[in-house]
Amino acid sequence: MYKSKSVAVVVPCYNEEKLIGRVIDTMPEFVDHIVCVDDQSRDRTVEIVQRYSAAQPERVILIRLPKNEGVGGAIAAGYRWARDHDIDATAVMAGDAQMDPRDLPALLEPVIADETDYAKGNRLFSGEAWNLIPRVRYIGNGLLSMLTKIASGYWHVADSQTGYTVANRKVLMTLNLDDIYKRYGMPNDMLVKLNIFDFRVRDIPIKPIYGIGEQSGIKPIRLVPRLSLLLVRLFAYRMLQKYIIRDFHPLVLFYFTGAVLLSLGMLVGLYVVMHRLFIGFVADNTPLFTTFLVLMGWQSVMFAMWLDMEMNKHLK
Known part of the structure; x- marks a missing residue:
């Protein structure tokens, strides 16, 4: 519990045998449930999580997807679990230990205090980002963040591609979790849908972590053009839903x-x-x-x- 509110952390996992144990071991004690969602890993990820779950059955939850759905699909499955179990605040942390658990209270605080509905990490606030984040990824992130501002309507939000977030219960109850984009465009898709329902979103400075043995499947040269097209569609969808159908x-x-x-x-x-x-x-x-x-x-x-x-x- 965090200030008398229940907290769950969704951990999407795909071939994370090297670092998933570190993620679970370093999770703050106030986290009530660690929901590990296996996206058809082909290594020992499931075996490792099962060991933790056997030792802490109420705290470490393992969800195994019947087929590979992508990171967005894994997060949606975790969100559904949290929604169905009436969790007050649900965070998302990657299974590759790139999200510092010491930043979690800062993300939780405005959500628990009802100052915002959705808090998201921003690695670009820190002057360390330029030195720590690979150059191609940094530039690609900056471009996608600018396009996401236009597509989502959250002009104050940057670092759109970070997945370190906290959502309150109302968000999970309102959004159609089955309709969340299932691949790497999930954070962008989420912001657009949050805006349609007028949810408050706040950026929280977090520390970027790289070089700890993580293996990213993201290829910026391919991803940026594909996500740019997705953002064009999401922009049109938001215009239709928010400014024509719901209120002209x-x-x-x-x-x-x-x-x-x-x-x-x-x-x-x-x-x-x-x-x-x-x-x-x-x-x-x-x-x-x-x-x-x-x-x-x-x-x-x-x-x-x-x-x-x-x-x-x-x-x-």
Whole structure:
């Protein structure tokens, strides 16, 4: 218990035989349940967790997924267990010991105090991040964080890819946990769905941990383009759900108008450049018309972003 509130930690596991024992051993005593969700590991992960579960059956829970669902699917399974057992605050910590258990009280505190509904770690607050996080991952994380701000509406949130989070019971009761994105885009998907229901989200500084023997399956060069496309779909989904279906807001029209004008401006601009390079001069007013389209489109998008920020500033 943490300040008289029940606490569970969901630990998604996939081939974590090297470090899962360390995760369980270093878990703070106030954690009531450590829910290890095995995502069809092919090493000794299950055997190791079963040993801990036999010694502490009420505290260490093992859930074995019937098929590999990805990290998001494993977390969703843990969330369902916590929801069904009326847990007040549910954290997520990776099975590779990259999340410092000493940061858990800082994440729990605002959730337990009902100051926020969902607390998430932010490794980028620390000046150590640039030196500790591999450069390609750091840059990819920064790019995805910027896109996630636009897609999710949480403009104050950064380090979107961290999975170190704490959710209150209301979050788990409200969201459709079966609909959570099952792969590495789960944190982004979660933020978008939290925003649709106007849940408060807060960033908490945490310490980045690398070089302890973890083996990441993330390949930033492949992941960033795929997640960028996912974020475009999530952005459209949020606009539809939050600003059309649930409550209409004209910022949707500004986004739409801006996208159309910018697209037309770029197409006309491309035509002007190609025509000038390979055919000859273009009419004097054509470049002016292109500039008008781009500027009006950019202005519409910026105005839509400003309106979106105003609509969501109370969710900090």
